[in-house]
Amino acid sequence: MFSVTTEYALRVMTALAMSPDNLVPTGSLAELTKIPSNYLAKVLQQLAGAGLVTGRRGVGGGYRLSRPAANIRLIEIIQTVGSLQRITTCPLGLESHGPNLCPLHRTIDRAAQTLIELFDGVTLQNLIDDPNSPNRPLCETVTTVPLTMNGVSH
Amino acid sequence: MFSVTTEYALRVMTALAMSPDNLVPTGSLAELTKIPSNYLAKVLQQLAGAGLVTGRRGVGGGYRLSRPAANIRLIEIIQTVGSLQRITTCPLGLESHGPNLCPLHRTIDRAAQTLIELFDGVTLQNLIDDPNSPNRPLCETVTTVPLTMNGVSH
Numbered sequence: 303m304f305s306v307t308t309e310y311a312l313r314v315m316t317a318l319a320m321s322p323d324n325l326v327p328t329g330s331l332a333e334l335t336k337i338p339s340n341y342l343a344k345v346l347q348q349l350a351g352a353g354l355v356t357g358r359r360g361v362g363g364g365y366r367l368s369r370p371a372a373n374i375r376l377i378e379i380i381q382t383v384g385s386l387q388r389i390t391t392c393p394l395g396l397e398s399h400g401p402n403l404c405p406l407h408r409t410i411d412r413a414a415q416t417l418i419e420l421f422d423g424v425t426l427q428n429l430i431d432d433p434n435s436p437n438r439p440l441c442e443t444v445t446t447v448p449l450t451m452n453g454v455s456h
Numbered sequence: 457m458f459s460v461t462t463e464y465a466l467r468v469m470t471a472l473a474m475s476p477d478n479l480v481p482t483g484s485l486a487e488l489t490k491i492p493s494n495y496l497a498k499v500l501q502q503l504a505g506a507g508l509v510t511g512r513r514g515v516g517g518g519y520r521l522s523r524p525a526a527n528i529r530l531i532e533i534i535q536t537v538g539s540l541q542r543i544t545t546c547p548l549g550l551e552s553h554g555p556n557l558c559p560l561h562r563t564i565d566r567a568a569q570t571l572i573e574l575f576d577g578v579t580l581q582n583l584i585d586d587p588n589s590p591n592r593p594l595c596e597t598v599t600t601v602p603l604t605m606n607g608v609s610h
Contacts, residue, residue, distance in 0.1 A: 303543075309547065387457070394594060405586035405588075405593050409530070409575075410466070413575065417571065420567050421563075429560050432559035432562075438558060439560045440548060440560065
């Protein structure tokens with residue numbers, strides 16, 4: 303449904319939310335999220351530019367969330383790297399109509415509103431605390447958790 | 457919210473639905489939908505490949521819907537040119553989890569499901585018959601309707 307960049311941004315933020323007390327090295331992030339290193343660097347740059355993550359270069363460096371996971375809603379991440387916005391004016395640029403959308407664009411706008419509300423209601427912490435799932439975010443299995451934790455903490 | 461191609465495909469199909477009794481010349485379609493000619497040709501090719509439109513080349517040629525507008529749901533158009541699909545298996549490819557989505561991807565899948573249901577419930581005819589809108593689809597104004605109708609009917 304989302305662009306690759308949006309999907310990757312959500313994975314990165316979720317991965318960082320799972321290690322709130324550490325700077326997570328980019329190598330560990332790439333391994334955990336299955337994002338190619340070059341692509342990961344670009345996504346992290348966008349997220350850092352928006353103030354969602356904080357990074358430190360060099361030995362012992364890495365990234366962490368700039369705010370607690372409970373204070374970061376998924377919609378913020380999606381709108382930072384993607385284009386999920388309400389339609390406020392006719393996309394065909396007809397000045398005579400402006401904000402009075404036709405039925406086609408009103409339908410699309412209704413969908414955008416629904417999505418925005420849905421992702422506005424979910425924080426990164428909600429993903430981690432989800433009581434309905436036997437799986438941790440990013441589909442970690444029991445056998446991969448120890449490996450991941452090692453990668454994250456060193 | 458959608459890709460440019462999806463937005464354009466919806467415009468084209470809506471424009472054709474407004475002239476159910478005519479082959480609409482591509483020049484008229486481009487004018488009505490504000491889509492660049494080269495891009496329009498590609499979108500029409502995709503829609504024709506999916507059996508949603510039928511075309512005839514040459515003088516007097518153009519395109520029309522393959523079925524009545526009341527039988528074409530917006531979701532068909534969106535899924536023909538875009539990627540709005542349910543998530544049926546872990547996007548990270550972890551075999552041990554497969555269809556048991558983690559909370560992140562379950563949330564994205566819920567959004568996809570919501571959108572699919574929304575656009576599955578709207579036909580092209582619904583857009584034209586919408587009783588709540590003073591505007592015809594594609595934001596036509598009163599002054600542009602005569603021009604458009606001329607373009608479509610010749």
